[in-house]
Amino acid sequence: MxxxxxxxxxxxxxxxxxxxxxxxxxxxxxxxxxxxxxxxxxxxxxxxxxxxxxxxxxxxxxxxxxxxxxxxxxxxxxxxxxxxxxxxxxxxxxxxxxxxxxxxxxxxxxxxxxxxxxxxxxxxxxxxxxxxxxxxxxxxxxxxxxxxxxxxxxxxxxxxxxxxxxxxxxxxxxxxxxxxxxxxxxxxxxxxxxxxxxxxxxxxxxxxxxxxxxxxxxxxxxxxxxxxxxxxxxxxxxxxxxxxxxxxxxxxxxxxxxxxxxxxxxxxxxxxxxxxxxxxxxxxxxxxxxxxxxxxxxxxxxxxxxxxxxxxxxxxxxxxxxxxxxxxxxxxxxxxxxxxxxxxxxxxxxxxxxxxxxxxxxxxxxxxxxxxxxxxxxxxxxxxxxxxxxxxxxxxxxxxxxxxxxxxxxxxxxxxxxxxxxxxxxxxxxxxxxxxxIYSQQEDKIYVHHYIGSDAKFNVGNANIKLTQESNYPWQGNIKFLVTVENPVKFTMALRIPEWCSNAAVKVNGNILTMDIITKKGYAEVEAIWCNGDVIEITLPMTVEKLQANPNLRKNTGKVALQRGPIVYCLEEVDNGADLADISLPRDCSLQAEYDSNLLDGVTMITGEALRSHMSDWKGKLYKRAEYNTVPIKIKAIPYYAWANRTPGEMIVWIREC
Amino acid sequence: MxxxxxxxxxxxxxxxxxxxxxxxxxxxxxxxxxxxxxxxxxxxxxxxxxxxxxxxxxxxxxxxxxxxxxxxxxxxxxxxxxxxxxxxxxxxxxxxxxxxxxxxxxxxxxxxxxxxxxxxxxxxxxxxxxxxxxxxxxxxxxxxxxxxxxxxxxxxxxxxxxxxxxxxxxxxxxxxxxxxxxxxxxxxxxxxxxxxxxxxxxxxxxxxxxxxxxxxxxxxxxxxxxxxxxxxxxxxxxxxxxxxxxxxxxxxxxxxxxxxxxxxxxxxxxxxxxxxxxxxxxxxxxxxxxxxxxxxxxxxxxxxxxxxxxxxxxxxxxxxxxxxxxxxxxxxxxxxxxxxxxxxxxxxxxxxxxxxxxxxxxxxxxxxxxxxxxxxxxxxxxxxxxxxxxxxxxxxxxxxxxxxxxxxxxxxxxxxxxxxxxxxxxxxxxxxxxxxxIYSQQEDKIYVHHYIGSDAKFNVGNANIKLTQESNYPWQGNIKFLVTVENPVKFTMALRIPEWCSNAAVKVNGNILTMDIITKKGYAEVEAIWCNGDVIEITLPMTVEKLQANPNLRKNTGKVALQRGPIVYCLEEVDNGADLADISLPRDCSLQAEYDSNLLDGVTMITGEALRSHMSDWKGKLYKRAEYNTVPIKIKAIPYYAWANRTPGEMIVWIREC
CATH class of the missing domain: 1.50.10 (Glycosyltransferase)
Incomplete structure (x- = not known):
């Protein structure tokens, strides 16, 4: 240390x-x-x-x-x-x-x-x-x-x-x-x-x-x-x-x-x-x-x-x-x-x-x-x-x-x-x-922790560096950095590979780098003498992930949470009806991500096929012999941070699997 | 009314x-x-x-x-x-x-x-x-x-x-x-x-x-x-x-x-x-x-x-x-x-x-x-x-x-x-x-609500009746009634068919009665002129049942409770290890009932095959991508009423299904 x-x-x-x-x-x-x-x-x-x-x-x-x-x-x-x-x-x-x-x-x-x-x-x-x-x-x-x-x-x-x-x-x-x-x-x-x-x-x-x-x-x-x-x-x-x-x-x-x-x-x-x-x-x-x-x-x-x-x-x-x-x-x-x-x-x-x-x-x-x-x-x-x-x-x-x-x-x-x-x-x-x-600087290394569009100024040695970051994060995982320098400057760009991403790719001026070699403790480190106009691109493919919780986390066993990129999703009653606990996701369900600019100031939502119980089986009954009659339904998940911005109702993050 | x-x-x-x-x-x-x-x-x-x-x-x-x-x-x-x-x-x-x-x-x-x-x-x-x-x-x-x-x-x-x-x-x-x-x-x-x-x-x-x-x-x-x-x-x-x-x-x-x-x-x-x-x-x-x-x-x-x-x-x-x-x-x-x-x-x-x-x-x-x-x-x-x-x-x-x-x-x-x-x-x-x-009497009808071994005295008209009830209830569902009368007496025996039982049978002196005909509002009614020594038998087959809760009962969705006869079962840590929430029952699991006279003053326990997570996958992890690695285990369920009579620990009634 x-x-x-x-x-x-x-x-x-x-x-x-x-x-x-x-x-x-x-x-x-x-x-x-x-x-x-x-x-x-x-x-x-x-x-x-x-x-x-x-x-x-x-x-x-x-x-x-x-x-x-x-x-x-x-x-x-x-x-x-x-x-x-x-x-x-x-x-x-x-x-x-x-x-x-x-x-x-x-x-x-x-x-x-x-x-x-x-x-x-x-x-x-x-x-x-x-x-x-x-x-x-x-x-x-x-x-x-x-x-x-x-x-x-x-x-x-x-x-x-x-x-x-x-x-x-x-x-x-x-x-x-x-x-x-x-x-x-x-x-x-x-x-x-x-x-x-x-x-x-x-x-x-x-x-x-x-x-x-x-x-x-x-x-x-x-x-x-x-x-x-x-x-x-x-x-x-x-x-x-x-x-x-x-x-x-x-x-x-x-x-x-x-x-x-x-x-x-x-x-x-x-x-x-x-x-x-x-x-x-x-x-x-x-x-x-x-x-x-x-x-x-x-x-x-x-x-x-x-x-x-x-x-x-x-x-x-x-x-x-x-x-x-x-x-x-x-x-x-x-x-x-x-x-x-x-x-x-x-x-x-x-x-x-x-x-x-x-x-x-x-x-x-x-x-x-x-x-x-x-x-x-x-x-x-x-x-x-x-x-x-x-x-x-x-x-x-x-x-x-x-x-x-x-x-x-x-x-x-x-x-x-x-x-x-x-x-x-x-x-x-x-x-x-x-x-x-967003950034930390360690002498001539610039760490990029977060992918947030910005113009940032750094000083390495006596040189001024401007980094312009552009992306549609957190909805899209392709991020571009433009280097602005007066003269070429040697420094290292260390780009975080998020834990949720399993196949990140980094390109410098269009050339693909080998991730295995450059990744150190979760950061893709690109050391170079950077020239004005150099472009660094990182691609973080965002797929809809189903996450499980450690089985010791007793309330979540048998359930999954949906995540895409850094965003954790939830189901709300306004999109999915009441009694969200009844919804179950088949293990092999397909889930789609789609950006909707009109929804919640613009979010990528996740939709997919799930199941609900046949409620008609249950009229007047509180308990009965196990049956497995289900109805296919469409679900729509929205980012957790944006919940409770529409009609109040139920919300769940952890969705049951079946 | x-x-x-x-x-x-x-x-x-x-x-x-x-x-x-x-x-x-x-x-x-x-x-x-x-x-x-x-x-x-x-x-x-x-x-x-x-x-x-x-x-x-x-x-x-x-x-x-x-x-x-x-x-x-x-x-x-x-x-x-x-x-x-x-x-x-x-x-x-x-x-x-x-x-x-x-x-x-x-x-x-x-x-x-x-x-x-x-x-x-x-x-x-x-x-x-x-x-x-x-x-x-x-x-x-x-x-x-x-x-x-x-x-x-x-x-x-x-x-x-x-x-x-x-x-x-x-x-x-x-x-x-x-x-x-x-x-x-x-x-x-x-x-x-x-x-x-x-x-x-x-x-x-x-x-x-x-x-x-x-x-x-x-x-x-x-x-x-x-x-x-x-x-x-x-x-x-x-x-x-x-x-x-x-x-x-x-x-x-x-x-x-x-x-x-x-x-x-x-x-x-x-x-x-x-x-x-x-x-x-x-x-x-x-x-x-x-x-x-x-x-x-x-x-x-x-x-x-x-x-x-x-x-x-x-x-x-x-x-x-x-x-x-x-x-x-x-x-x-x-x-x-x-x-x-x-x-x-x-x-x-x-x-x-x-x-x-x-x-x-x-x-x-x-x-x-x-x-x-x-x-x-x-x-x-x-x-x-x-x-x-x-x-x-x-x-x-x-x-x-x-x-x-x-x-x-x-x-x-x-x-x-x-x-x-x-x-x-x-x-x-x-x-x-x-x-x-156990019993109610309505003029010349004797309702049997509960199957509890006993000698009971009734009076119909001027006649004294003794009913001797014998069974190993709640562990076994065959119950025998012996009628003791001085002279033949006309009265109705109304035997409750428990809601949990789907194929009850009633015999009088060894003769099987037709349940459809005699059952009224859940009681099998047998009207007869009863003689001394008459025997009424009711058989209530007890199978291990998996019960589901109404989907509106949000905490129990995806779970089943085990019941046999009137007895609701639970899992205890002492029999099944900690973290009971991790246990899941396959839908097609087979469950066996067995009486154990040494267990909890004598109870019928339920055993079966279930699944647990591979805990080695989880070392140091709280959340990760969904995987479905499981280990087969044996479970043992005991009657709920008898829980917390041995080493203290976790207990659940509702068991997750998978």
Whole structure:
């Protein structure tokens, strides 16, 4: 691992997305989500639960009077909004939006306390009790999101005001937390600050932030557990019962596993607890491991990666199969209907995947990232950008969601906004920053992780390179890269061969290359002295695949999921009638893919022949002797991410075979 | 319906069970359950949660000091115990047991208030607040169980002391409740009094009790809803919030559907709400409808029967598919793993079935009763009589039960006793009274519902008849009846042809009868002048059947359940290895039945060839392209009722087909 050459992510200022698929999403975020969320933050949306977020800042800044309202982490809604808006700004300058953000930053600055502290809940409600409840409150989590926003805005605009606010807060945190005797030996109940400090470290080049991040990661889960120490102190003040009550929800089933603080991080070998917390922590762990070449930390990341991807990952890229605790449960426990699979957790999986690549240049990380990007993340947002899913189930029976308590968390239709509004801004910031995930540069090697139409600028040695990527991905698998250089430049193009593709082909200026020779850890590496106008083409034949789940995944035995390219499909009632569980696919069924520009903003659908029961056999009967009378039917499958954009109804990903 | 001739159930004093299957169970109840429960009622069981039941009575009787403890319906534990013990006494005189019961009755008598009132919770804790909270407290429910105990003890021993106590209480209730201006127009939040009053009416021949039962049934669900009136009154005293809080659990999802008081009972057409409440109410409705020839009431019963048996019944006879509210949900919602299927609810289904037969002499009622008797009721008790299931799931993955909040109600092993100890005494009283369900008499026709070895006495005209029934049911389907009469007697034997049997045969003194001619509504009716020593034989060939579920029952599509005779089978991990969901049965598989006297106290097991996946294909993989590599395996299925009596592990009823 000491040998790994530094991986550089591309800056959003160096890439312009021109993609049939993602440009639509970015436009939604730019034109619908960001303006809508700004209104939401300002409590200007009629009928929606008020956010109170900006109002909290105004009260903390002394501009208004009142009480704090909302979750203790309400501040992050503004920070995540600034972060998403900044990513948009980086590619699409917009003076109006920039002015709005600057005003918000001014407000944040006014709310900041003289010592750098900034958390509107504590400023307004309990100024004397700062840093007394890291388990349940979210000061460090808020700080992390503020830092991410600050770095994003700085990178987009070059403006330092928010970055300075963030540094002052980070400096204050550095004074409060640490192993030194005069500091609190604590860390956050909700990880986020760790990954944010890594970003701040890179933005400012200041190792203090790296060290602080490392401290938080190293200290987590050590004995005596800080949360116990903290609880004892708080119990002296508010009583033991009150402390227990505060923590009950989080800890009743899992103890400190809930926030991955049950053992030190290097000893963790199963993904446990709250999935979003886990993802943010693993992201920071991988980032740090790569940065400081920490083998033990990387090994922990690798073991956790294997556990998640080999035992706890929905085929959609969803993670966290339990509503209660929004958490991982145990290996192979991936129920389809009671799934949680929070949008934010899949967004976090994208972050983690990117950082894993930083320490191990294997395509498996981008494979999983792709799975999440095209399925379980964007399923969180409607095609009009106006409604959102927290929970991304793989099987929905609306009547059951309405009537069964154990399915109350599953919504058959996307909701406008949430009291705890973490998912909409999280999906927005992911989409707005999609450009960051397409390429990585490792000295003179350019990795292409994702096939997303774009113009991207690179610098190898002193030469400027522009790569123009064109495709109809994810619907078609032929992708073309055009190289624009002033003079010939030697560099390597490393093109990911997706795990779903078994016969990829690469051509350079029309000449077919031998894949066996050039493929290394899932990337087809083409080293050349590239000239202006050179064309690299990769063909990834997309066939409709029937995938099975590991037989230990008990709910999916005897079933298949349809996938074509990176897209996982589902059946919806609107296309296939109710009672989707009755549909079965013969093993030898033929399935066709066809692009329909009128369907769901343009998707490739899959059609085929399947079977249903003769319902007339069943009149008035609940059980009877086995018979095998079936009726042939046509089925139509649509991309999973696009479900619930038409008439509400049943949906299934896993289809029974017969 | 006006034409229906009176149906008479057999008295337990007229029947002696001599059955390979049930005698074991009765002995367990007699020798293990009843003594154990008596100790439990007296808080004499080490390590078990104390019941406090007898202590409550002693405090109410003024014999001890202290507070009431336990649920507000704790009294019923004693009543149900007396009822079960009385059924045992009826067949097995036991002066020791009778003395114990008499002492308990003395105690109950001392606790009774001068006006007849008797509920230890209110007597001890809130004497001024009697009859103010019929929704959530259980005074009438307790009264009902006391009446049932009193009738049972009276019928077993002829002693009237408890019956008189019960009458005094019932008379008091009659003075308190009713449509008259000076009475409360209320009814119970937990039905039970209605069916109990019907029993009291028959025991005493006093129409007052019939009319009171009819009042409770008629008034239920009328507008303005009594529970609202009552809540308003209580709110004046304890505040609105306190009232809401009391009712929150029950009402949050379903309102008065929870206790079937959302509309008048004659308008109810779907089984809703708490399943035990529903069963007790439907039992009373059917009993009353038969007694007073109330066509509208019978029609409601019939519609509800159809709804339950055609849309909301587990194949085991389990009902109520939701843990939350222990309730019915909606048609075809019968998940196997998150099932509730409370033992008490299936016991209630037996009661209801019997009363339905009273108004419609169709075998379908006894078919369902049989299903519940041999499967979902006795599954509630271990083979040693020492531990119990509340919840009777059809699929168990112990790791999921331990780790998933939505499966916390499912125990993979039976528990010793429960804080709310309704199921153990309920299963005990059912088993102890099994003789009541075998025969019905309608003038000169003797219906045989169940094939349970026994000697039974009947009276037709003035003639005494003894029927001796012999069989190895449920393992073998050849049953023999021997008629003992002093002189030849004309009567009809009506033998149920179980729904699971397609080629039954009946012989009289060796002569085969023509089934088509003699079968009426599922009973083979043999009218004859019977002589002493006549022999009637019925043969019910038992083949291993694969049953499918209605395709609307989404969780079972593509699966079959194995049944032989009335017994539903399951696979257990101890016999078949873990990951039972991976096992699939080829459609043409051959399945063998074999009796094993050493297995589970002697059961017929089913063995056959099935398939499992090649697990070596799956190392480190969660999803992959569909392949169909299988390994042949042997499976062994055991009766569902006997599951969880060996090494704990996975269990499934529904087996995948391939």
């Amino acid at each position: 000491g040998e790994v050459k530094k991986i550089k992510d591309i800056s959003l200022r160096d890439i312009e997305i021109k993609d049939g698929f993602w440009t639509n999403y970015i436009n939604l975020v730019k034109n619908v989500v960001i303006p809508y969320q700004w209104q939401a933050l300002n409590d200007e949306i009629e009928g929606a639960e008020p956010s109170h977020c900006i109002k909290n800042f105004k009260i903390a800044a002394g501009e208004e009077k009142g009480e704090f309202n909302g979750h203790s982490f309400q501040d992050t809604d503004l920070y995540k909004w600034i972060e998403a808006a900044s990513y948009i700004l980086a590619a699409y300058p917009d003076p109006e939006l920039e002015k709005t953000i600057d005003e918000a930053i001014d407000l944040i600055g006014k709310a900041q306390q003289p010592d750098g502290y900034l958390d509107t809940y504590y400023i307004i409600m309990e100024p004397e009790n700062r840093w007394t409840n890291e388990l349940a409150k979210h000061e460090l989590y808020c700080a992390g999101h503020m830092i991410e926003a600050a770095v994003a805005y700085y990178e987009a605009t070059g403006k330092e005001k928010l970055l300075n606010i963030a540094c002052r807060f980070a400096d204050h945190i550095d004074e409060v937390f640490g192993k030194e005797e005069n500091k609190l030996p604590g860390y956050s109940g909700h990880q986020e600050i760790e990954l944010a400090l890594m970003r701040l470290y890179r933005a400012k080049g200041n190792e203090k932030y790296l060290n602080l991040s490392k401290y938080f990661i190293d200290e987590r889960g050590q004995e005596p557990n800080y949360f116990n120490l903290e609880a004892e102190k708080r119990a002296e003040r508010i009583g033991k019962e009150a402390v227990l009550k505060e923590h009950y929800y989080m800890l009743v089933q899992d103890g400190y596993k809930y926030m991955q603080a049950h053992v030190p991080v290097r000893q963790q070998n199963k993904a446990v607890g709250h999935a979003v917390r886990a993802m943010y922590m693993y992201t920071a762990m991988a980032d740090l491991a790569g940065e400081i070449k920490d083998e033990a930390l990387f090994n922990a990341c690798k073991i956790l990666w294997e556990n998640v991807t080999e035992s706890q990952l929905y085929i959609t890229g969803g993670i966290g199969s339990s509503d209660y605790g929004e958490k991982f449960t145990f290996d192979y426990d991936l129920p389809n209907d009671t799934a949680y699979a929070e949008t934010c957790a899949s967004v976090g999986l994208v972050f983690w995947s990117q950082k894993m690549f930083g320490i191990d240049q294997d395509s498996k990380y981008a494979d999983i990232m792709e799975k999440a990007l095209y399925n379980g993340t964007i399923s969180g947002m409607s095609l009009d950008g106006k409604s959102f899913f927290y929970v991304n189930p793989l099987e929905v029976w609306p009547e059951a969601c309405e009537n069964r308590q154990d399915l109350m968390h599953v919504e058959p239709v996307r909701q406008k906004w949430f009291g705890c509004a973490c998912c909409p801004p999280n999906i927005a910031r992911l989409i707005a920053s999609i450009g960051k995930y | 006006g034409e229906v001739k009176k149906i008479k159930d057999i008295s337990l004093r007229d029947i002696e069970i001599k059955d390979g299957f049930w005698t074991n169970y009765i002995n367990l109840v007699k020798n293990v359950v009843i003594p154990y429960q008596w100790q439990a009622l007296n808080d004499e069981i080490e390590g078990a949660e104390p019941s406090h039941c007898i202590k409550n009575f002693k405090i109410a009787a003024g014999e001890e000091k202290g507070e009431f403890n336990g649920h507000s319906f704790q009294d019923t534990d004693l009543y149900k115990w007396i009822e079960a013990a009385s059924y045992i006494l009826a067949a097995y005189p036991d002066p020791e047991l009778e003395k114990t019961i008499d002492e308990a009755i003395d105690l109950i008598g001392k606790a009774q208030q001068p006006d007849g009132y008797l509920d230890t919770y209110y007597i001890i804790m809130e004497p001024e607040n009697r009859w103010t909270n019929e929704l959530a407290k259980h005074e009438l429910y307790c009264a009902g169980h006391m009446i049932e105990a009193a009738v049972a003890y009276y019928e077993a021993t002829g002693k009237e002391k408890l019956l008189n106590i019960a009458c005094r209480f019932a008379d008091h209730i009659d003075e308190v409740f009713g449509k008259e201006e000076n009475k409360l127009p209320g009814y119970s939040g937990h039905q039970e009094i209605e069916l109990a009053l019907m029993r009291l009416y028959r025991a005493k021949g006093n129409e007052k009790y019939l009319n009171l039962s009819k009042y409770f049934i008629d008034e239920r669900g009328q507008e303005p809803n009594y529970f609202n009136l009552e809540a308003e009154k209580r709110a004046e005293r304890i505040g609105k919030e306190a009232v809401l809080k009391e009712h929150y659990y029950m009402l949050v999802q379903d309102g008065y559907k929870y206790m079937q008081a959302h509309v008048p009972v004659r308008q109810q057409n779907k089984a809703v709400g708490h399943a035990v409440r529903a069963m007790y109410m439907y039992t009373a409705m059917a009993d009353l409808a038969g007694e007073i020839k109330d066509e509208a009431l019978f029609n409601a019963c019939k519609i509800l029967w159809e709804n339950v048996t055609e849309s909301q019944l587990y194949i085991t006879g389990g009902i109520g598919s939701s843990d939350y509210g222990e309730k019915f949900t909606f048609d075809y919602d019968l998940p196997n793993d998150t099932a509730y299927a409370e033992t008490c609810a299936s016991v209630g289904l037996v009661f209801w079935s019997q009363k339905m037969f009273g108004i419609d002499q169709d075998s379908k009622y006894a078919d369902i009763m049989e299903k519940a008797l041999y499967n979902g009721t006795i599954s509630g008790m271990s083979l040693d009589g020492k531990s119990f299931f509340y919840v009777n799931p059809l699929e168990v993955w112990p790791e999921a039960c331990e780790n998933r909040q939505d499966l916390m109600h499912v125990e993979p092993v039976r528990q010793k006793w429960f804080g709310c100890a309704c199921c153990p005494p309920n299963i005990a009283r059912l088993i102890a009274s099994i003789g009541k369900y």
